[in-house]
Amino acid sequence: MQYDSKTPIYMQVIDSIKLDIINERIRTGEKLPSSRDLAxxxxxxxxxxxxxxxxxxREGVCYTKRGMGxxxxxxxxxxxxxxxxxxxxCLNEFLKSISELGISREEAIEMIKTTK
Structure with a gap:
């Protein structure tokens, strides 16, 4: 994984795991690797x-069973x-970037609609 220097590494790993869960590469109820294996x-x-x-x-995305993982x-x-x-x-970042380019939300929506 390539890390972005602007964001703490642990946050990038969290986002990667969440993305895997959302896309069902990691299923609900599935055991995650040990901390050592994750490292x-x-x-x-x-x-x-x-x-x-x-x-x-803390976010409620996972839970620990003592002695099990x-x-x-x-x-x-x-x-x-x-x-x-x-x-x-993602939307907030997109809107911020679009705004910095001087493009209104309405223009951005139109651009999205016409993009293939």
Missing amino acids: VQYTINPNTAARVYQELE TFVTDDESKIKECRHEMAQG
């Missing part, structure tokens, strides 16, 4: 990997909420 997979510090899981758990939530509404939040973030 290897993303070439990050093990403490960063632990922070990723702590944050995902970390699992993706079974709550479909939480996953839909996560999808909506990520989409909203």
Whole structure:
């Protein structure tokens, strides 16, 4: 994974995992890799990997079963909420960039409609 220097690494890993969950590359109820394996997979510090899981758990995207590991939530509404939040973030970035180009929302909508 290529990391963007503008965003903390742990946030980029969180977004990557959320995207995998939303796109069902990781299914609800599925066991996630151990923190150590996650660190290897993303070439990050093990403490960063632990922070990723702590944050995902705080957000309700996953939960930990003591002695068994970390699992993706079974709550479909939480996953839909996560999808909506990520989409909203993309839209906000898009609108900010469009605005910086001097393009109105109406113009942007028209451009989207005519783009194939």
